[in-house]
Amino acid sequence: LELRTHRRLPLETIRALLQRMEADPTYRFLVVEQLLHEDAFAPDFHPLSRTEAAAQAGLTEAQVRELEALGLVLPCPKTGRFDEEAVHLLRVLAGLLEMGFTPEDLHFYARWAQEVARHERALFADLCQDGSDEAEKVARYQRFRELAGPLLRLLHLNYLRRTLYDLLGASGQGTEG
């Protein structure tokens, strides 16, 4: 059994982006986010079994099962295998467990991500009710995802920084104006 131990990053894509960024300084930050959040995952990644995914993330199979049960990682519902994104998620979770958090501590992330997604589904359904065709819906979804991701991330970062400020003192404030 050959484990894939290296993550391949799309250097050519990043190079092309760099060129365009140099040519056009207004080229949007959004594009960078999009590039790294979507295309940084190798298209030819072969989904892993639970055993393989656990090994790649430095977790035990029992830990992975527990994270799955809490909705903190979502293997493919049909095959039960872990795509590259799921493996990355396991690595992030492994880092948090290593810091001293328990899977139960982290459960709320899954609940909230699910709630946000439900709310977004309702919003998005309204937006799609004008009888637009499939291609148009997919294009809107792509655009929505491009925007909703950074929105949630930036808001989270801002609120987190403010909420933790008193725990950390002025040194944690960083660049906050």
Next chain:
Amino acid sequence: LELRTHRRLPLETIRALLQRMEADPTYRFLVVEQLLHEDAFAPDFHPLSRTEAAAQAGLTEAQVRELEALGLVLPCPKTGRFDEEAVHLLRVLAGLLEMGFTPEDLHFYARWAQEVARHERALFADLCQDGSDEAEKVARYQRFRELAGPLLRLLHLNYLRRTLYDLLGASGQGTEG
């Protein structure tokens, strides 16, 4: 009044990253996320007034005030000015308004980001109770933020993809194994 109309992206930093990525294929995706989410904001960015920030994002001042009231953008609590991150957030919000969403539609993002941050604060306070010094706390916070950001983002993306699947048909499924 001179508006800053171009966003400066740290090309040198990205070039250095590229070199390291080529030299070391295991170089972590986390580092890329970190780089782009933190350092992509220019350190010499001069915080903008509401008028300037609105103009940069293509919004009216009234719209910016409404977004502030809903907690969807957080200017500096001391100066009321908008740092680069806040301006970027306004651009993302402008994109969503342009798609047809209302500020009220988006209000839940602020509520949830705030709830997540509160929960994280409680977790983090527990983790810091062992009398570790300030520098150690800040280092843990940095590490926590490095991990919590991608965790929330990936979970959100996963749940969003699954939740919207039936609205979009197979073409929206993309790379989901």
